[in-house]
Amino acid sequence: xxxxxxxPIHCIIPxxxxxxLMESGNKKIAxxxxxxxxxxxxFRNDRIFFQQSSLHEKxxxxxxxxxxxxxxxxxxxxxxxxxxxxxxxALLWDSKTNQKITSIAGKNxxxxxxxxxxxxxxxxxRNSIDNKGLLIKQYVHFDRGMDNAYWDGRRMVxxxxxxxxxxxxxxxxxxxxxxxxxxxxxxxxNLDYENQAGALNxxxxxxxxxxIKQRYNNQDVKKSNWLIGEKVMIxxxxxxxSMKAPGTAYINHPELGDDPQPATMDKYxxxxxxxxxxxxxxxxxxxxxxxxxxxAAFNMGGYAWEKAGRIWYSVLIDVSLAQNAKFAxxxxxxxxxxxxxxxxxxxEVSAVKQGWLEAKV
Amino acid sequence: xxxxxxxxxxxxxxxxxAETEVTLSEQELASLMVIIKPDPAAPRIKDGNYYELTxxxxxxxxxxxxxxxxxxxxxxxxxSELRITK
Numbered sequence: 001x002x003x004x005x006x007x008p009i010h011c012i013i014p015x016x017x018x019x020x021l022m023e024s025g026n027k028k029i030a031x032x033x034x035x036x037x038x039x040x041x042x043f044r045n046d047r048i049f050f051q052q053s054s055l056h057e058k059x060x061x062x063x064x065x066x067x068x069x070x071x072x073x074x075x076x077x078x079x080x081x082x083x084x085x086x087x088x089x090a091l092l093w094d095s096k097t098n099q100k101i102t103s104i105a106g107k108n109x110x111x112x113x114x115x116x117x118x119x120x121x122x123x124x125x126r127n128s129i130d131n132k133g134l135l136i137k138q139y140v141h142f143d144r145g146m147d148n149a150y151w152d153g154r155r156m157v158x159x160x161x162x163x164x165x166x167x168x169x170x171x172x173x174x175x176x177x178x179x180x181x182x183x184x185x186x187x188x189x190n191l192d193y194e195n196q197a198g199a200l201n202x203x204x205x206x207x208x209x210x211x212i213k214q215r216y217n218n219q220d221v222k223k224s225n226w227l228i229g230e231k232v233m234i235x236x237x238x239x240x241x242s243m244k245a246p247g248t249a250y251i252n253h254p255e256l257g258d259d260p261q262p263a264t265m266d267k268y269x270x271x272x273x274x275x276x277x278x279x280x281x282x283x284x285x286x287x288x289x290x291x292x293x294x295x296a297a298f299n300m301g302g303y304a305w306e307k308a309g310r311i312w313y314s315v316l317i318d319v320s321l322a323q324n325a326k327f328a329x330x331x332x333x334x335x336x337x338x339x340x341x342x343x344x345x346x347x348e349v350s351a352v353k354q355g356w357l358e359a360k361v
Numbered sequence: 362x363x364x365x366x367x368x369x370x371x372x373x374x375x376x377x378x379a380e381t382e383v384t385l386s387e388q389e390l391a392s393l394m395v396i397i398k399p400d401p402a403a404p405r406i407k408d409g410n411y412y413e414l415t416x417x418x419x420x421x422x423x424x425x426x427x428x429x430x431x432x433x434x435x436x437x438x439x440x441s442e443l444r445i446t447k
Contacts, residue, residue, distance in 0.1 A: 144440075147371070148372055150372070150408040151406070151408065152409065153404055153406070169372070178408075179407075182407040182408070186407075193405040201407070205407075229373075240372060255445050256445065256447075257447050275413065278369070278374040283372070283408075
């Protein structure tokens with residue numbers, strides 16, 4: 001029996017009958033039949049889409065809101081004792097024994113590693129870097145005064161900083177989240193590390209790095225200052241990058257000069273794809289997609305990871321995201337995914353479009 | 362002869378440089394520059410630092426792992442003296 005008391009056509013009626021009703025001379029009946037036919041078409045397609053969706057995609061779409069499986073983070077932290085080989089590094093901490101440690105750098109990376117793992121698991125159902133529970137390996141005190149942190153394809157490595165421009169690269173959770181996200185990207189789109197694809201690779205790391213920090217500090221889009229590495233860089237006026245205003249993280253710095261990041265595509269820097277050219281400016285031009293994300297997330301309001309983060313993550317794991325993707329490809333995919341998750345013409349879709357528009361992509 | 366080590370790359374791309382005088386022969390330096398060349402097929406390290414050695418008019422990228430024991434002290438000295446160049 002039809003339970004729709006307002007509209008008898010919104011019931012289970014055979015298709016041949018619906019076709020006849022659509023051709024009815026009564027305009028009201030014909031309109032309702034056309035509307036019903038359209039809804040049936042959408043329901044059929046939705047059903048096909050959801051049947052084919054992976055667990056990951058279902059999580060993104062909010063169909064699975066809570067993880068039922070019990071998974072735990074696996075992590076080891078090593079002390080390189082200012083040397084440059086990993087073989088002689090001493091195990092400082094591991095998640096199995098969870099022993100107490102005194103090393104500040106060690107504590108920092110445990111905190112940042114946990115915050116990153118929790119972020120991916122609790123929000124997206126992603127179990128570690130490879131989504132298969134990969135053991136997270138972090139190495140602190142690497143080399144003497146190394147002013148850097150990196151992901152080498154197997155591990156995250158942090159230096160203590162030179163002590164004058166930079167302090168320990170473990171000081172900011174966003175830097176730790178940034179490095180871990182390089183591993184995630186490598187296991188997903190595996191974006192080339194050059195030119196626009198490389199800048200997108202860097203941007204995804206900044207986007208997730210900042211959200212990991214914001215979530216850890218319970219900061220919404222208004223409360224966050226959108227600075228990456230604000231503690232790593234010595235001096236209250238400086239940070240490594242600004243997502244809110246790329247190119248302003250440091251100005252007139254006595255050693256570094258000015259932050260070279262552009263915020264908009266018309267300022268894109270065509271640098272050589274060489275070591276000295278930062279492989280086409282991957283750390284420079286990332287300011288453009290970073291700014292697009294900031295504008296999109298800010299316009300959506302609330303916590304960045306709740307809406308904008310879902311969109312960006314679903315793009316990162318989308319198999320159609322090519323290794324050599326350009327900014328315009330990610331722009332299009334974020335719009336497609338925003339429509340998929342929130343529906344066409346919703347404010348979230350407008351916010352994404354506005355983000356890329358302001359970044360002039 | 363003067364040798365120059367340049368470091369590029371990193372979380373924020375900065376260039377650092379150091380140079381020193383060495384008493385090595387041209388032949389020794391030419392041989393060194395071949396040995397320390399990185400594997401061109403090696404994957405790019407995300408946020409990694411990259412090194413380049415310049416001797417006279419010729420330069421080569423450097424894989425620090427490949428530096429022979431007898432030259433480790435030289436590279437260690439150069440690394441410790443790296444300064445930011447604008």
